[in-house]
Amino acid sequence: MQANANNLQIALYWLKAIIDDSLKIRFGRVQNFEINPLRLYDKNSWLAAFMEQYEPNIEEFVVLLLTIAPHLQPHFFNQIIAEHLPEGGDFPEFGGVKGSNHRGILPTGETAQFILAGDDLEKRLEIQRILSSEHWFAQKRILWMEPVREGEPMMSGRLVIDPEIIEQLTIGTVSKPRFSLDFPAEYINTEMDWDDLVLHPNTLRQIHEIENWIKHSDTLLHDWGMKKKIKPGYRALFYGPPGTGKTLTATLLGKQTGKDVFRIDLSRVVSKYIGETEKNLSRLFDKAENKNWILFFDEADALFGKRTDIRDAHDKYANQEVAYLLQRIESYNGLVILASNQRANIDDAFVRRFQTIIHFPMPRPEERCKIWSRTFPPQIRIVQDIDWQHVAARYELTGAGILNVVHYCSVELLASESNLLDLKQLEFAIQREFIKEGKIV
Known part of the structure; x- marks a missing residue:
């Protein structure tokens, strides 16, 4: 866990340096910059495993980190912008939107284009390709760009990452999705x-x-x-x-x-x-x-x-x-x-x-006999006059019906502090199940 946290912190420092350099170009403080290779603290981390599995190039990895950053440090983008615009002010070229609950900046496709391409139209189109539905990001459901309202620039859509990827990169496990309106x-x-x-x-x-x-x-x-x-x-x-x-x-x-x-x-x-x-x-x-x-x-x-x-x-x-x-x-x-x-x-x-x-037909007598003989817990003793072949031939029940009978008998025996099941008790439980199913006894 510590190695992964260190790697994520190193990756955020690396991303911040890239954003700082792109902003310096925008404000005329430098002419150009090169993205230095990322050197991780430990190769045996979840972030390193992700990179080994998918082998993203530099631009793809930057886009991935842009999308992850608010999940790790909610103030990440606001803090960087504040350092370059200490007196405040609007900066539309950077992109970004506000969420309904999150109060910081959430990156958009325009954010990725600004950081990685600036005003270079050819590079901006390459970033657009990375965020298209044909790219492996979207194909593998890792991250994608949220659709925008008709008439608005497509790249102004918010960058969205699969919550499972966040879990995989942060805590190393992926929890199973919960039942909800979005996942019925x-x-x-x-x-x-x-x-x-x-x-x-x-x-x-x-x-x-x-x-x-x-x-x-x-x-x-x-x-x-x-x-x-x-x-x-x-x-x-x-x-x-x-x-x-x-x-x-x-x-x-x-x-x-x-x-x-x-x-x-x-x-x-x-x-x-x-x-x-x-x-x-x-x-x-x-x-x-x-x-x-x-x-x-x-x-x-x-x-x-x-x-x-x-x-x-x-x-x-x-x-x-x-x-x-x-x-x-x-x-x-x-x-x-x-x-x-x-x-x-x-x-x-x-x-x-x-x-x-x-x-899946109704079980035949021979199959019902197997279910009867296998379903009762070993703690229950069965009296000798109970013949499972006879019971199976006489009473047509599904496997679920037989399990209901066994459940009822077991609870009744526990309540009576007995572990001996006789034929009368069994037949009463079977009749009870037939009545419940609306069948004629």
Whole structure:
């Protein structure tokens, strides 16, 4: 931590010297200057690791530091300007804007142009290229220039850096994004393993196909040259009754392959206001891009359902939302999983774009028997007259339903200070679950 703090301080001193020299040229105190190489205090720091990973040139690194500086020293730019304009005054050539909460100067594209190019038009255009959407800064979602109002100079947009880059360069770790209006998804994980998940053999085989893609996609696309022939990413549809393991499967895929899984809350994505749904989706996919996250759209029928014939403006914009979503899903370079209760609920235009469609059926008696025998904690003793094969054959429950029964029985035994489960207690718990699900006992 100390080495990284020292390196960041050295980088800020280096940036300040560059800004001072550019201001001296502006006020006629010097004719020109050269940017001296940056010598870091320690090569084993997060800043050094970033530079080694991305290999920015001098101009790119200056732009990066300009964007980072207010996050490290809020008064950074104000202090420099005050040294050169001790009596105050406006200095529009330097660029910069005020934030809604931050009271100091926030750099803009014009700030980067002033410092690195001055009045040299060719150099100013080169800085503009660095801040374009085609540059690796924007492509990798590291930093970008905020759009401006129509009619205003494009380079007057504020420089914005991904908060994750700030965390990476300052504290060395990146926290998972929190559920919010700007990120309508929640991180999901599990303590369970594949052995705890009981699925139909055909379902399990198809799940392992996805696992194989996750492990070998880079080799397929790059080493085997398939990148120019197939689109990046993988799209899967899980369909079947609630409680049959769709969410758990998505979570286990992430756990076994070391990828974060985020479940999308579609109620926060879909908006009744025209254009808002696309904005919500755009923020979500922009955040996920290049992260190798698994995006899990639960109950996807709400957004991915059948498109309608256009009868009014609402139908027109609803279909536009679907079209936009198709585009973003197809361009996403990670795994997208849609979950639905019924395959028929999903629009055919989506179905054609899935690499795999996996059915999660109600578990058969033999699968229910495995779930029953594996789910009760070892502290509970089962009386001999409970035959799991008989119970599994008689009562049709999903894995989630069986887990609910086990949960209820376990709590009741703890409350009665007993660890012996008899058939009467078990059947009462099963009947209770059937009633809760609205089934006839």
